[in-house]
Each structure stands twice: as C-alpha cells, then as structure tokens.
Amino acid sequence: MREISFDTETTGLNPRGGDRLVEIGGVELINHVPTGKSFHVYINPERDMPVEAFNVHGLSEEFLADKPKFADVADRFLDFVSDATLVIHNASFDMGFINMELERAARRVILNAQVLDTLELARRKHPMGPNSLDALCARYGIDNSRRTKHGALLDAELLAEVYLELIGGKQTALSLVVETDGSGQDGADGEIGGSLVSRPARQRPVPLNPRLTDAELKAHQAFIGGMGDDALWKKYGL
Numbered sequence: 292m293r294e295i296s297f298d299t300e301t302t303g304l305n306p307r308g309g310d311r312l313v314e315i316g317g318v319e320l321i322n323h324v325p326t327g328k329s330f331h332v333y334i335n336p337e338r339d340m341p342v343e344a345f346n347v348h349g350l351s352e353e354f355l356a357d358k359p360k361f362a363d364v365a366d367r368f369l370d371f372v373s374d375a376t377l378v379i380h381n382a383s384f385d386m387g388f389i390n391m392e393l394e395r396a397a398r399r400v401i402l403n404a405q406v407l408d409t410l411e412l413a414r415r416k417h418p419m420g421p422n423s424l425d426a427l428c429a430r431y432g433i434d435n436s437r438r439t440k441h442g443a444l445l446d447a448e449l450l451a452e453v454y455l456e457l458i459g460g461k462q463t464a465l466s467l468v469v470e471t472d473g474s475g476q477d478g479a480d481g482e483i484g485g486s487l488v489s490r491p492a493r494q495r496p497v498p499l500n501p502r503l504t505d506a507e508l509k510a511h512q513a514f515i516g517g518m519g520d521d522a523l524w525k526k527y528g529l
Contacts, residue, residue: 293375294320294407295330296451298443299385300348302336306391311336312361313350315368315389316443318451319375323458325451330371331444333358349440362396369398377401378454380424380446382408409450412457424449431456 296318303310317330333350335358340351379385390400413422420426424446428435433452438445 292322293373294323294378295372295375296320296378296447296454297385298379298446298450299388300350300441300443301388302338302344303341304384306388309338310388311338312388312392313340313344313355314348314443315364316445316447317371317377318444318447320378320451320454323455329444329447330368332364332368334364335360347441361392365393365396365398369393372401374405377406378409378450379406380408380413380450380453381410382406409454409457412454416457424453427453427456 298316299312300314301310301312312334313336314333315330319326319328333355335355337360340355345351377386386401386403386406393400410422413427414420417430425435425438427433428449431453433449433456435449438449
C-alpha cells in the first residue's frame, strides 16, 4: 500500500480568490513505513507575497522569483503521486489549492477518494483536542523543534510520524504475507501461487528486567523440588 504524507504552503487562504501555491512537500510511505523517497518543490506564484503569509512560512517574493511555475512541475508532481493515497492534515485546504492549480494547468484533478484527512482521524481519536500538527507532535512525543516556521517538506515529515501514531503506533506485531513462488498458479484454496507466512515481532534491543523477586524464585524452586524427578517443569528447566 502506497501513501504520501503531504503538505503545501500558499500566499493566503483563498484559492478561488487569487491566492496561489508556493511550496509542495510529500513523503512516500509503503505499508506505513517511510521509504526515504520524497517530493519537494518551491513554486513561483506569479503574484506578490502578503506579509501575513510571509510571517507563516518565510518565503519571500524575491526568493520565489526564479522558481518554476506550477505548470512546469505539474506532470512531475502527478507522476510522483500516481494512484497513492494523499495523507493530509486539514485536507480540504491543501486540496483546494492543488486542484485549483491543476485546473489552471489543464491537468487532471485529484479526487476526494484518493485523500485521507488526518485532522478527521485526530478529532475522532482525541475529541477533546487540541488537534493541530504541533499539538499532536506534543501529544505523541515527536520532536518538532525544527518547526520555527511552516515548511511543506518538514511538515510532511512530521505528519508522517503523527499519522503512524494515529493509526496505532509504529509497533509491528505479526505480519501475515502471501509469499509467491513466481508460478502464478492458484493454490488449493484460491490463493495465488503462495502460502501464508507468519513473521515474528521485532525483539526488544534490551530485555526487560525480571519482575520476580529472589524470594519468589526460591519459593518456586522449592515447590518444583517437591514434585519429584518426573515433573514436567524440570524438563524445561523452570
């Protein structure tokens, strides 16, 4: 399963009122694991930068003047996204800008069915809030000290960590996969050329300290000692 943790920066709040994209950042996840592959681009918005927006992300007109226009990166962006699910915090905001820019560039828009909103996930899981990205980082102990200003790629990286926590944390318990032999032949129960394999959970790097006291261990050994030489416990050295 391919997903992309995704964020944008803009010149303002209204994509239909003249505001434009200035930055796109995306981080690829495969089966909820970051692959290290990302997409990042600054965009010339072809307009001025309101001071309110500059104070949020720090991207000036001068900095963006020599950056590509959205139409110049639209195909590269769509190739990266492909059919992956876009994981976005407050998706309606970012998708409003993305689809506005795609329409202006005469490219296909991205449908809601391809989008997962982590703000909705967070509100269901933590109905009392707060559920901003910074608040969720604090809740889950994710270091966001680099986030002195908003940045699309950094925010996408932080969101990827938050998303994994929202769906249950980073622990992988038992993974059941179908391993194929490459023959493409169906098995007896309809599974295609493979068998179901269980993979054990990752082990702790440092074992937990024993919870039994010395007195409890001695009492247990005395109990086993009175059961005779044929006791099942002794076969396993317990």
